[in-house]
């Protein structure tokens with residue numbers, strides 16, 4: 563049992579070390595994640611369509627949200643378990659939330675990375691990751707199987 567735990571700890575440490583090396587190769591470190599989250603959510607707040615939707619839910623709670631998002635990206639990048647929340651649940655019932663907002667979110671994230679990412683690889687890595695998560699969130703929040711049912715199609 564003790565040995566199993568040690569082997570598991572060593573395995574996890576190996577995964578983290580690999581992630582750290584991979585991120586460092588692209589110029590991604592904790593300071594960049596802080597800067598990315600601060601810059602991106604600063605722009606989200608100023609965005610005419612995204613801003614009000616976020617603010618409706620987060621007014622008075624922005625500092626907590628920023629901290630959470632730093633832990634989220636840190637855990638995705640460095641596989642360090644810094645974030646343990648439930649993203650799908652967090653997006654349920656957000657007033658004004660709409661599938662059409664996701665491309666706008668992604669465009670703003672892409673522009674932010676174009677402005678501040680330390681390398682082209684870093685930008686590509688963040689975009690590929692965000693697009694994957696955005697797709698999964700969109701499906702969880704908005705997918706309606708009935709719309710894919712051939713029996714219901716009229717054309």
Ligand code: HEM
Pocket residue numbers: 615616619620627630631634646647648649652653656659663664667691692695696699
């Ligand atoms: C139009 C797109 C989006 C909108 C309007 C939106 C809005 C929000 C709001 C209002 C919250 C705060 C929920 C709360 O604390 O009550 C939140 C949390 C969060 N969002 Fe989004 N979001 C969007 C897209 C995304 C994308 C693409 C990602 C990932 C790449 C993401 C990741 C998260 C995470 C990790 C949290 C924290 C969840 C938790 O509480 O543990 N969001 N989002």
